[in-house]
Each structure stands twice: as C-alpha cells, then as structure tokens.
Amino acid sequence: MLSSSSTTSLSASVSPATSHKVTSDPHDITMETYWREVESIEEEREGEEEEEEGDERKSMDEVELEEAWLLGAGLSSLVTGSAETSRPTAEAVLSTLTRQQAATVRQRLDNYNATLRKINRQPARDVRDIFTEPDEDSADQRPPSPPYQVESPPSRYHTTTKTIRRTANKVRPTLPMLVCEDELPEHSSSAPPTPTPPHTPSLSVSQLRPADWLLWDTPYSEGVAEHKLIGTCSNCVRFHGDETSDLQFVPVSSSQGLTCTDDLSSHDLTRLGFISHIELSTLLLSLGIQTKCTRPQRSRARDSGVFGVSLNSLLENDRKKFPEVKVPVVFQKLLCILEQCGLQTEGILRVSGSAARLKNLRQELDRSCSTFDWSAVRQVDAAGLLKLFIRELPTPLLTHTHMSTFHAVLSVSSVVHQLQVLQLLLLLLPEANRDTLRALLVFLHKVVSHQDQNRMSLWNVSMVMAPNLFVHCNRGNKPSITKQREEMEKAVGGAHLIRLMIKNQDLLWTVPTFLLSQLRQMNLASIQKPFNLSRTTSRLLRKKNKNDRNQLTELCEGVIRVHAPLNTKVSMAIQLDEQTTAKDITSRFQPEISPASQHLYEVGGNICARRLHPDCCLLDVYRVNPHCDWLIKP
Known part of the structure; x- marks a missing residue:
C-alpha cells in the first residue's frame, strides 16, 4: 500500500514516456483519493481469510478459448453438433453477418479445428461446409449465404456492406498517451437522468456532440479501415475535435425511434448479444487490438x-x-x-x-x-x-469473462471507437449485471451533478470507484517502483473507463441501428420457431382475435390495428401517415392519463417485443415490420 507522500514522489518520477501523464497538482489530489480508497479496502480485509495463491486465473488453452468464443456467438451447434432449443440455429446467426463479420467467424472456426487436429481430436464442422469460399476478385457486397436453405428475407432487412481488404505487414501506429487531468466544472442539472432517450445531459451545449454513428446501417467494423492503416480515420477527426476539448456524446433519434436495452425483451437481448459478440471481436481485430480470455476464478x-x-x-x-x-x-x-x-x-x-x-x-x-x-x-x-x-x-459486476476486454478499450486511441467498443461490450453483460451497473451509473451521475456541494468531480468519483469495479490486488508490502507505476496506470485506466461510462451512459445503453437490423434478420431466419412471449402477452394477443371477429380482418396498406386490453376490449384501426407518432396513438386510448404511464409496443413479426419511443414515426416502423401486432401496455 502506498502512502500519500510516496504517491506524490512517484507522480513526479513518472517519465513522459509512460502511457499516462501525472504532472498536475489536481491529479495528485485525485491519486491520493485512489490510494486512500485502496487503504480503506485493505483495512476492511484485515482478519479475513486470504485467497489461496493457486486460485489465480490462468489463461485458457486454445481449444477452450475458441470454443467459448463460438458458444458466445450463438454458434453452439458448430461445436456440439446439435442446436439448442433455447438458442437460434447457427444458420440464423450466420445469415445476418456481413462479409467482415463472417470472416471473423471463419477464422475462429478454422483455429478451433486446427487446434483439435493438433491434439488428435476429431475436428468440428468443416468451415467449407458452412461458408462458400468467396472469389478473390469478386466485388460482391452481400453477406455469406447461410449453410442450409433459409428463406431470404426481404431486401429492406438486408444489410449491404463494403468489402474491406486487409493490408498485410502494416505496423499499428503509436497510440497517443492518456493524460490524466481533473475535470472542468460542469453545468449540472438538478433533474436526474431519465433511462429513456433522448436525454438532456448536464453539460453546456457547446460540449455536446451528436453521436449519429448510432444510425449507421453498416457495422462499426466496416468503417475502421482507415484507422488501422494510418492510426486515425475521418470519424475520429469529425467527432473527436481538438485534443484539449472535453466532449460528451448524445444519441440522436431516427425516424423509427431510438431503442434502449430496456425497450427489448429478454429473448431479443439474448440474440442481440450473439451479434454484438461477433461484431465486437471484428471491430477489435480491425483496430489491431488483441484480447486474451482468462479462465474465471472459482467463485x-x-x-x-x-x-x-x-x-x-x-x-x-x-x-x-x-x-x-x-x-x-x-x-x-x-x-x-x-x-x-x-x-x-x-x-x-x-x-x-x-x-x-x-x-x-x-x-x-x-x-x-x-x-x-x-x-x-x-x-x-x-x-x-x-x-x-x-x-x-x-462474480465482478463487469464479469471475469469481459474484464480483459474492458482493459483493452484503453488501447483504442480514439474516444469514438472506445465508446463503440464499450457499447458493444455492455450488451454482452448478463442481464442482472447490466441492470445493476446501469442503476449505479445513474446514481454516480447524480453525485457529479451536485459537485458544487459535495466537492466530488467526475474524475474524483471515477477514481474512488476504480478500485471497487476493477478489483485491486495487493502486490506485497513494498512493491517496486515499476509495480507502483503499473498500479498507477491501472488506476488511471480504470478511472478513465468509469468516467466514459458515467458521461455517456445514455449513449451506451442505446442499441445501434445496424444491430437492430441484424436482429430482425436473425428473427426472420428462424421465424419457424415461435417467440417465447410471456403468458400475459400471449393471452392478450389470443383474446384480441376473438374480439375482432366481426371487424375487418384484412387491413389496407398503412392501416394498423392497435390493442389496449387494459383500456378497452375493442381494438382500434388507425390509418398511418407521415406525422403519426407513438405518442399520438397512446393519447387516443388514454387522454386523461399521463402519456408516460403506458407505451406502444410492436410485438411479433421480425421482433419479439419492442417498446417504441413516443416520438418515433409509426409509418416507418410499419414499413420495417408490417406483420407485427400493436399493443399498448405499461
């Protein structure tokens, strides 16, 4: 454990060549906050049983590594040979992938089979049985065909991508240093952040940047070719601004409305995690970042x-x-x-x-x-x-499985791509961990918004929480200067990640457009399997057929039938136009009740269930999912 005096001397001894600069007096104060928190943690641990030295996490072998990756991508049938009923078939997952995402899966499966051959085990499914080898000179931009005959979805669900050819023998540019500085005072709002976007952040308007990359139809990994070649890309320059600026990114709404993780059903979130898993690996590889999985500790x-x-x-x-x-x-x-x-x-x-x-x-x-x-x-x-x-x-709130990937975010030189990686990474957390982390980040945002009274700036809050979320391990009574410097870099790195998550939490819980499109495509590919709707929702949808027996059974183009079983037993047919929003529909059923008490959902079709944003254009949603049911419920 380091004292405050040793911390100050160490701060002065850190050379400019290190990855984090520690030079200013405010930073010395925040580092003292970190070490004080570490000291408090160690005092609480006194008298408790120490963990055995042999219980440290060990690196997974190659077979475990590749097998865990394929299982996380929803491709369990490629490993076990049989599709699980609770998971989509491999064909449904593969049918959604772009060429670059499919290349990542192909490489993982090749590595898995090659490793099995080394240890004289029977290889899994041959990659040639799953993917058709692309023509080297082909300019085809379509995703690879699924291994079995699956009905092709309509063109509006198809994600077209550009083929990005990787250039060999390219040296990754030197990553810029992370400068640890105290936060500037923020113009905070006393109102707590709402979980549903759009959200008005507690920063001055001049510091806000719209994160319109959320509306891209192509995955993040398709736009980082420049970044890998020259260390930056047009998006880095466009969104990052000058090096001294302290920007916050806010989500911008599309005509179909933004979708948060809370707006989707558990069924859709599980499937969304498969695509996010593949896209995250593809994005990190495209950025030249390598991650190493470790075997989780025995909890x-x-x-x-x-x-x-x-x-x-x-x-x-x-x-x-x-x-x-x-x-x-x-x-x-x-x-x-x-x-x-x-x-x-x-x-x-x-x-x-x-x-x-x-x-x-x-x-x-x-x-x-x-x-x-x-x-x-x-x-x-x-x-x-x-x-x-x-x-x-x-199990840590950020999980053992993903902890190394969180640390790998620090190797990404652009804040824009750091946020994109974090956004995909948070989608992979288990549901309980994700909801608890979100509640914590909302609270920490409130603490920072009252920094004029509590003297807890964003950086101070991040420094205090760093040794709690990124578990601090005591390295001995008198660690060397090198160990101390490593510990300081980990402290600053962990605090930087927490700082990013607190500032941009509304952005991080927003589902990108391309992920939602790929989710719809996956659901269409496995449409023969019914959605696991809740009993209440299924009963309501069955009941509406009985109530509509004497009404029109076939609606005209652009006409939807809305069901509000808690308000009325009769459904309502509504003609949509370009200005009709979800808020307009809910107000027809509950004019005397607050619009926030109930929401409009699209249920079925190519989605299990999605809560619609009040300002979304329903005609655009109808065009994307014309066969869904429309349900009003809390």
Whole structure:
C-alpha cells in the first residue's frame, strides 16, 4: 500500500514516456483519493481469510478459448453438433453477418479445428461446409449465404456492406498517451437522468456532440479501415475535435425511434448479444487490438445473506415479494439513502467510515436483511456498504469473462471507437449485471451533478470507484517502483473507463441501428420457431382475435390495428401517415392519463417485443415490420 507522500514522489518520477501523464497538482489530489480508497479496502480485509495463491486465473488453452468464443456467438451447434432449443440455429446467426463479420467467424472456426487436429481430436464442422469460399476478385457486397436453405428475407432487412481488404505487414501506429487531468466544472442539472432517450445531459451545449454513428446501417467494423492503416480515420477527426476539448456524446433519434436495452425483451437481448459478440471481436481485430480470455476464478458464492451472494440469487429471493424487480432490493436501498441524504454531503463516496461499524452493519444485514433498521444507517455507512457490496460479489459486476476486454478499450486511441467498443461490450453483460451497473451509473451521475456541494468531480468519483469495479490486488508490502507505476496506470485506466461510462451512459445503453437490423434478420431466419412471449402477452394477443371477429380482418396498406386490453376490449384501426407518432396513438386510448404511464409496443413479426419511443414515426416502423401486432401496455 502506498502512502500519500510516496504517491506524490512517484507522480513526479513518472517519465513522459509512460502511457499516462501525472504532472498536475489536481491529479495528485485525485491519486491520493485512489490510494486512500485502496487503504480503506485493505483495512476492511484485515482478519479475513486470504485467497489461496493457486486460485489465480490462468489463461485458457486454445481449444477452450475458441470454443467459448463460438458458444458466445450463438454458434453452439458448430461445436456440439446439435442446436439448442433455447438458442437460434447457427444458420440464423450466420445469415445476418456481413462479409467482415463472417470472416471473423471463419477464422475462429478454422483455429478451433486446427487446434483439435493438433491434439488428435476429431475436428468440428468443416468451415467449407458452412461458408462458400468467396472469389478473390469478386466485388460482391452481400453477406455469406447461410449453410442450409433459409428463406431470404426481404431486401429492406438486408444489410449491404463494403468489402474491406486487409493490408498485410502494416505496423499499428503509436497510440497517443492518456493524460490524466481533473475535470472542468460542469453545468449540472438538478433533474436526474431519465433511462429513456433522448436525454438532456448536464453539460453546456457547446460540449455536446451528436453521436449519429448510432444510425449507421453498416457495422462499426466496416468503417475502421482507415484507422488501422494510418492510426486515425475521418470519424475520429469529425467527432473527436481538438485534443484539449472535453466532449460528451448524445444519441440522436431516427425516424423509427431510438431503442434502449430496456425497450427489448429478454429473448431479443439474448440474440442481440450473439451479434454484438461477433461484431465486437471484428471491430477489435480491425483496430489491431488483441484480447486474451482468462479462465474465471472459482467463485465462492454464499447461499444466504447479502454480501458475497450472486446477483441472480439475490434477485430470485427479492422477486418472491417484488416480481418485476431488476436490481437487488438491498442495492436499491443503499442508493436511495445516498440520493436522499448524501448528494450534498462533502466527500460522499470518498470519506471512509468506521471499519468496525461497517463490519457490524454487514453482519446485521447478512443475518436479517428483511428486518434490518435502515433508519440507523448514516450516509457514510451507506457509501461504505455500497462499495463493499460491489467488491464482495462472487462474480465482478463487469464479469471475469469481459474484464480483459474492458482493459483493452484503453488501447483504442480514439474516444469514438472506445465508446463503440464499450457499447458493444455492455450488451454482452448478463442481464442482472447490466441492470445493476446501469442503476449505479445513474446514481454516480447524480453525485457529479451536485459537485458544487459535495466537492466530488467526475474524475474524483471515477477514481474512488476504480478500485471497487476493477478489483485491486495487493502486490506485497513494498512493491517496486515499476509495480507502483503499473498500479498507477491501472488506476488511471480504470478511472478513465468509469468516467466514459458515467458521461455517456445514455449513449451506451442505446442499441445501434445496424444491430437492430441484424436482429430482425436473425428473427426472420428462424421465424419457424415461435417467440417465447410471456403468458400475459400471449393471452392478450389470443383474446384480441376473438374480439375482432366481426371487424375487418384484412387491413389496407398503412392501416394498423392497435390493442389496449387494459383500456378497452375493442381494438382500434388507425390509418398511418407521415406525422403519426407513438405518442399520438397512446393519447387516443388514454387522454386523461399521463402519456408516460403506458407505451406502444410492436410485438411479433421480425421482433419479439419492442417498446417504441413516443416520438418515433409509426409509418416507418410499419414499413420495417408490417406483420407485427400493436399493443399498448405499461
């Protein structure tokens, strides 16, 4: 553990050649905040059983690495030889891919088969049985054909891409240094950020940049050829601005409306993760970034209590009382205490409470969480318990599987591409981890918005949370200067990632247009399998057929039939025009109720279920998914 004096001397000794500059006094203050947090963590660990040295994560062998990648891409049938009923077939996944994404899958499968041959095992499906070899001189821009006969989707669902030829023997340019500087004061808004875009960030208008790359029809990996060749690209220059600017990117809406992760069903999010997995690997390879997967640690999850219990176990227990809960109740309680009483408290999250009192509160919560007296918890105690809860999770909030990829984001030189990688990466997190992380980022944004009172700037908050989200490991009593410098670089790198996620959280939870298009295409390719709709939704859709028996069964072009079973038993046929929005439809069914209480959904067709943004143009949605049902519900 480093003292503040050694931290200052180390800060001065770091040469300009290192990847992070540590020169200014404000930065010394934030580094002192980091080391103080590390010291607090180590004090709390005193007296606890140390983990065995042999339990360290080891690199996965080549077979495990490639097999895990193929399973994560939804291509389990290529590995096991049989398609799982809960997952789409490999043909459905492959039918959505662009040529560059398909090349990534082909390379992974080739590596997997080659490794199996080395250890004298039977290879999996031959890559030639899955992909047709493209003509070297062909200018065909279509994705590769699926391995079996699958009905081709309509052209409006087809994603055309340009073939990007990789140039061999190109040296990756030197990445610019990450400069660690204290944040400039932000013009904060007292209103909390809303989960559904568009969101008005708490920054001055001059600092905002519209992230219109969300509206691209082609994947991110298709636009980084320039970046790999010369170290930058037109998008980097366009969006990044000058090096001294501190920009925040905000999503811009399309005519079909932006789609957040909360707007999609769990079924669609699972399938979206397969495409995101392939696109993320393709994008990193196109940027020249290599990632190494590690074997997850053996988690020591507890069966009861609060701390050290997996998120899924906590949610399973909470849903017995609150069926719709997405974030553990104890985590929400801690956030609520801090939001109500701690946002104006100076040094909130940074000031450490009594280790003995924290230990007692932890034992009481583990013993009887349902009868715990929350009124006795002070602000500083709630902050300590919140950070302790995150650290004690048996699987990190960012997961062992993706932790190395989070660190790889720092190797990307452009902030634009860093955000694109983070956006794809967050889609891969398990649902419980993603929802809990989102609740945490919303709270941290509120803390920063009150920095005039609590003296917690964006960089200070990021530095405090870095050793909690990116778990700090003690390297010995007296680490060398080299180890200290490595630890400092990890601290600054982790804080930079948290800073990006806090500032651009609305952007990161927005689903890019090309991913949504590929999801629709995948659903069409496996349309013979019915969607796993909830019982309530299925019952409502069956009931509407009985109610519409005496009404028109075939609608004219541009006419939709909207069902609002909670408002009326009769559906309503509505003629769409270029100005009709989802908000116009919901207002017809509930003029006396707040429009935010219920939403319009597109259900079925080429999507399982998607909540529509109030301002989206319904005629454009109808053209993309003409065979869906339209349902109004909360």
